[in-house]
Amino acid sequence: MSKFTSANNVLILGCGRLGASIANRYSESGINVVVVDENENAFDRLDQLFAGDRQVGDATNINFLKNSCRIENATTVFLVTGNDNANLFLAHICAKEFGIARIYVRFDDPDRSELVKDLPHVIAISPFELTLEKLTSLEKEED
Numbered sequence: 816m817s818k819f820t821s822a823n824n825v826l827i828l829g830c831g832r833l834g835a836s837i838a839n840r841y842s843e844s845g846i847n848v849v850v851v852d853e854n855e856n857a858f859d860r861l862d863q864l865f866a867g868d869r870q871v872g873d874a875t876n877i878n879f880l881k882n883s884c885r886i887e888n889a890t891t892v893f894l895v896t897g898n899d900n901a902n903l904f905l906a907h908i909c910a911k912e913f914g915i916a917r918i919y920v921r922f923d924d925p926d927r928s929e930l931v932k933d934l935p936h937v938i939a940i941s942p943f944e945l946t947l948e949k950l951t952s953l954e955k956e957e958d
Contacts, residue, residue, distance in 0.1 A: 826889040827851065828874040828905060829896035833921065835860035837893050842867045849884050875901050877908065886913055894920040899927050910934040 825841045827834045830852035838850040839862045848867030852858065855871045872879045874896060880886040892915050894902040902920050909915040911934070918937045922928055928939035 824849070824885075824889045825891045825893070826884060826886060827893045827895065828902075829894070830854075830857035830860060830869075831895065831897055832860065834893065834895040837895070838867060839865060849889075851884060875904055877912070880908075886915075889913070889915055891915070891917040892919070894918065899924050903927055903930055906931045906934060906937050906939075910937055 824847045825837075827838050827841075827848065827850040830838065830850050834850060834852070835857070838848050841848045842862070842865045848865075849870060850858070850861070850867060851870045851872060851874050853871065853873055858869045861867075861869070870879075870883050872883060874880065886892070886909070889909075892905075892909050894905045894909070896902055896905075899922050902922060906918055906920040909918045910931075914935075916936055918934075919940060920931060920937060921940050921942070923942065925941035925943050928941060931937045931939050
């Protein structure tokens with residue numbers, strides 16, 4: 816059973832490098848964190864002092880999200896699985912079904928951002944766009 820019960824709850828769906836880094840930062844801050852991945856070995860990326868909850872399972876399974884992850888208690892959700900389609904589906908579920916206050920969704924394909932622009936509380940992030948913005952700002956600094 817998840818310890819996901821008090822006010823500041825962060826749910827992270829995907830425990831790759833990005834998901835694990837986010838989980839570690841929130842855990843270090845004393846925030847309640849639940850991190851989910853289908854592969855139990857993914858949790859090896861978490862710090863030894865990680866104090867959150869680890870859930871092995873399919874993040875696209877709504878019953879799993881309700882029963883094991885207590886998604887209804889989440890105030891912030893990070894959708895950082897390695898699958899843009901799963902992240903897109905989860906963004907819609909988190910916004911429409913559960914009314915999560917803050918939803919961050921990563922898309923490898925920046926065009927996917929258009930598919931969530933009208934969802935409440937959803938912020939789409941694309942590594943491609945972030946890299947392009949950073950390179951452009953560095954180039955301007957050199958001028």
